[in-house]
Each structure stands twice: as structure tokens, then as C-alpha cells.
Amino acid sequence: MKTLFDKIWDSHVVTAERAANPATLYIDLHLIHEVTSPQAFTVLRERELKVRRPDRTLATIDHSTPTLKDPDGEPLYVNEQARTQVATLLSNAAEHGIETHGWDSAHRGVVHVMGPELGAVQPGMTIVCGDSHTSTHGAFGAIAFGIGTTQVGHVLATQCLLMRKPKTMAIELSGELAEGVTPKDVILAIIAEIGIGGGTGYALEYRGDVFTQMGMSGRMTVCNMSIEAGARCGLIAPDDTTFEYLRGRPHAPSDDNGDFDAVVEGWRELRTDDGATFDKVVRMDASKIRPMATYGTHPGMAAPIDAIIPTSTNDADAKALDYMQVKAGQTMANQTVNRVFVGSCTNGRLEDMRAAANVLSGRQVAKGVRMIVVPGSEMVKAEAEAEGLDAIIIAAGAEWREPGCSMCIAMNGDKAAPGELVVSTSNRNFAGRQGPGARTVLASPETAAASAVAGVVTSVAGLGS
Numbered sequence: 001m002k003t004l005f006d007k008i009w010d011s012h013v014v015t016a017e018r019a020a021n022p023a024t025l026y027i028d029l030h031l032i033h034e035v036t037s038p039q040a041f042t043v044l045r046e047r048e049l050k051v052r053r054p055d056r057t058l059a060t061i062d063h064s065t066p067t068l069k070d071p072d073g074e075p076l077y078v079n080e081q082a083r084t085q086v087a088t089l090l091s092n093a094a095e096h097g098i099e100t101h102g103w104d105s106a107h108r109g110v111v112h113v114m115g116p117e118l119g120a121v122q123p124g125m126t127i128v129c130g131d132s133h134t135s136t137h138g139a140f141g142a143i144a145f146g147i148g149t150t151q152v153g154h155v156l157a158t159q160c161l162l163m164r165k166p167k168t169m170a171i172e173l174s175g176e177l178a179e180g181v182t183p184k185d186v187i188l189a190i191i192a193e194i195g196i197g198g199g200t201g202y203a204l205e206y207r208g209d210v211f212t213q214m215g216m217s218g219r220m221t222v223c224n225m226s227i228e229a230g231a232r233c234g235l236i237a238p239d240d241t242t243f244e245y246l247r248g249r250p251h252a253p254s255d256d257n258g259d260f261d262a263v264v265e266g267w268r269e270l271r272t273d274d275g276a277t278f279d280k281v282v283r284m285d286a287s288k289i290r291p292m293a294t295y296g297t298h299p300g301m302a303a304p305i306d307a308i309i310p311t312s313t314n315d316a317d318a319k320a321l322d323y324m325q326v327k328a329g330q331t332m333a334n335q336t337v338n339r340v341f342v343g344s345c346t347n348g349r350l351e352d353m354r355a356a357a358n359v360l361s362g363r364q365v366a367k368g369v370r371m372i373v374v375p376g377s378e379m380v381k382a383e384a385e386a387e388g389l390d391a392i393i394i395a396a397g398a399e400w401r402e403p404g405c406s407m408c409i410a411m412n413g414d415k416a417a418p419g420e421l422v423v424s425t426s427n428r429n430f431a432g433r434q435g436p437g438a439r440t441v442l443a444s445p446e447t448a449a450a451s452a453v454a455g456v457v458t459s460v461a462g463l464g465s
């Protein structure tokens with residue numbers, strides 16, 4: 001009897017872990033972007049090595065790409081460094097024959113949005129990327145984790161990675177979600193419960209009806225933030241929702257002649273066997289989860305929007321409250337909002353755009369609030385526009401931008417001013433993440449849009465009708 005994680009791990013071990021030596025793990029898919037790959041390609045060049053499996057490598061540009069273009073359609077780079085970083089990725093990938101989604105691709109986007117959209121991410125795979133939020137892809141029942149630039153080089157050269165096997169942790173949610181509670185609220189509640197170090201050393205498996213009832217978008221939101229609980233990867237067993245999402249996508253197994261269904265039969269084995277044991281089990285009651293917001297400077301400092309901010313028990317937490325200009329005993333509800341960002345690999349998918357547009361429809365962004373909505377990929381942008389979501393968002397007074405990481409990390413110039421409070425659908429609220437001195441409040445797209453309308457932090461319910 002095995003857990004899902006163990007099944008996938010065992011089927012990818014090339015050489016086993018022995019006392020001093022980590023296991024050698026075969027990697028099925030290597031995603032690359034402009035920030036963490038340049039150095040790795042330089043090393044490859046110095047050693048006169050080739051990319052071992054260009055066909056298992058997929059490149060995109062996302063972090064340093066501007067979300068505004070000039071009237072001629074040329075991207076407005078924030079500086080030369082950003083332009084060079086993007087150009088370097090494009091030339092490295094071309095030189096090594098890697099499928100690349102640059103400015104001219106209808107599939108360009110944040111790496112963790114576009115990879116799944118292409119159907120490149122599949123159940124049972126091992127997936128890496130020089131990016132901590134690679135955990136996102138665990139939503140497909142894959143072992144997916146972030147690696148450093150040195151390891152990016154190793155994988156480019158060998159398609160393998162040295163790694164020690166993590167322990168396994170089940171996160172079991174029972175009961176049903178209350179109305180208005182979203183996948184983002186679920187993962188924020190989980191991180192608030194287990195803490196930002198709670199998952200360290202573990203691979204998480206999210207279990208229970210709450211997750212099986214989520215669409216792929218919601219599952220990706222949850223798995224995306226596994227790393228914020230300290231776990232390098234988090235998985236959800238694949239099921240019909242997963243298989244139907246993948247059917248017909250460009251990189252998925254062909255749907256001709258019943259081929260896809262034959263592959264699905266194998267994928268159905270990818271679940272934790274009844275009676276298999278985890279190293280640790282965390283149980284939570286899903287019905288108690290409420291719309292969440294962060295109040296501090298890490299994602300574990302999260303609570304229901306109208307819950308009292310707890311008194312700090314250590315200096316770091318006290319400093320975080322100071323930075324956020326909030327006090328223990330207050331709530332996040334009704335804190336004045338300056339900016340709203342909807343986007344990122346956590347909440348930049350079509351469902352998230354719909355959620356934001358749904359709240360904004362027939363309403364106006366409050367005076368003094370600047371809201372930008374950034375689709376996670378060109379596909380998300382095109383699909384959202386086909387549904388008319390851009391028109392709703394623009395009519396409400398928000399900006400509709402080009403796809404990319406944007407204000408999630410503020411590397412491309414999209415940032416908040418010092419002291420500004422940003423309600424953001426991204427995954428990290430670290431001090432300065434969205435610009436020096438900027439204060440980030442993590443929340444769902446629904447809460448972000450409602451807060452934009454109200455001008456203060458609020459859930460959708462708080463807007464009234």
C-alpha cells in the first residue's frame with residue numbers, strides 16, 4: 001500500500017538514496033523562465049554541454065515582461081536589464097531547440113499558468129522549474145517542485161536531479177465550504193493553521209471532498225501555495241476533472257483512436273491506496289473556513305477578514321504588524337485600500353478573471369483606488385476577452401493589462417508606492433514584495449474586487465446587494 005507521492009517517486013528513481021547520497025530522480029518536464037535560467041545556460045556553454053532533452057523542456061517569459069505596450073504593440077520594458085533578461089531566455093532556448101512561448105505565442109504566460117494550459121503537465125509526472133511555485137502543478141497529481149539555478153543546469157544537462165525523499169503529510173478537509181468561500185481562502189486557512197514552516201520536509205497531499213469538488217483552477221490555487229507552508233510540493237490525486245481538463249490540449253496524449261482514454265486508465269491508478277499511511281496527518285473542518293485576508297508580512301499571518309488580529313507573541317510578528325500599520329485587536333475589515341491586483345500564478349486564471357468581473361459588474365472601483373487585472377497568460381486573456389470580461393472590468397474603472405507576473409513580484413515595474421495598501425490575489429505578502437514599503441494583503445479575487453469597490457478591505461458579503 002502506497003501513497004500517491006510514493007507511487008510517483010518510486011517510478012522515477014534512477015538510483016536509490018543511500019546514506020550520504022540523495023536519490024537520482026528522472027524529470028519528465030522542465031519548465032524554464034527568464035529569471036533563473038541564464039546562469040544555467042552559461043554553465044552549459046562553458047562545459048560544452050547540450051540540453052539533454054529539449055523535448056521535455058518548455059520555456060516562457062513572464063517575470064520581467066511589461067504589462068503595457070506602446071501604440072505600435074512593442075512591450076514597454078521597465079529597464080534594459082528586464083529587456084536583456086527576456087532576450088537572453090529567447091536566444092538560449094532557440095539555440096538549444098527548446099519549445100518557447102515568447103511575445104509571438106498565443107500560449108505565453110506565467111509559467112505555472114501556461115504549462116498546464118498546454119497540457120504539458122500530466123498526472124504521474126515529475127516536474128521541476130527554477131521557481132518555488134512549481135508546486136502548482138501538483139494539482140494534476142504530479143510531483144512538482146521548485147529548484148535553484150544550479151539544479152536548473154543539472155536538469156538541462158542530464159534530465160535528472162539529485163534529491164532526498166521528503167516525508168508525506170495528508171491535509172484532510174472534512175465538511176463543505178460555506179457560501180462565498182473560495183480555494184484561496186482554503187489554502188490561506190491551511191497555512192494559518194499549520195504555519196509557514198508546517199510543511200517543511202514534507203510533500204503534502206490535499207484530501208477530501210472539498211478538493212475533489214474543485215475545478216483544476218482551484219486545485220492549482222491550493223497547490224501553488226504549498227511552498228508558502230514550507231512544503232516544496234503538494235498534490236491532489238487526479239480524477240475525471242483532471243482528465244477532462246487535459247483532453248484535447250496541445251501537449252496532452254492524442255485524443256484520436258481512443259489513445260487518450262487508454263492513457264487515462266493508467267492515470268486512474270494514481271491515488272493513495274486505502275490503508276496507506278502518511279508520516280503526518282492534519283485534519284481540518286472545511287465548514288469553519290471564512291473569506292480570508294493576511295494581516296502581516298508572511299502568508300501564515302492570515303485570518304478571516306473580520307477576525308481580531310492576534311497579539312504578537314514574538315518580535316518578528318510585532319514588526320510585521322508595525323510594517324502593515326495595523327494593531328492587535330483590530331480586524332482587517334475596513335482598512336483603507338490604495339491598490340488592488342488581480343492576477344499571478346495563484347489567481348490569474350480564467351475562473352479568477354470571471355470571479356473579479358462578476359463582483360465588478362454594475363459596480364465602480366472606489367475613488368482613490370487603482371485596480372489592475374492581469375491575466376495569467378495570453379490564453380486567459382483571449383478567453384476572458386471572448387467572454388467580454390475585459391469590458392466589464394474596464395467599465396468598472398479597473399485596468400486590463402497584458403499577461404505576466406506583474407505586481408505579484410514587481411520585477412517588471414508594476415509596483416505600489418511606499419506605504420500603499422494593496423489587496424492582492426498573489427501568494428507572497430513579504431515586506432517590499434510589491435514595491436519598497438508597499439503593504440500587501442493576500443486574498444481571493446472575489447475579496448480583491450469587493451475591496452476595490454468598497455475602498456476598504458471587505459468580503460463580497462460585506463458589499464451588501
Ligand SMILES: CC(C)[C@H](C(=O)O)[C@@H](O)C(=O)O
Nearest residue numbers: 035036063130131132133409
Ligand atoms: C523569480 C523566482 C525565482 C521566484 C520564485 O522562485 O518563486 C518568483 O517566481 C517568486 O514568486 O518569488
Ligand code: SF4
Nearest residue numbers: 133344345405408409
Ligand atoms: S506570478 Fe508571482 S509567484 Fe507566480 S511565478 Fe510569477 S512572481 Fe512567482
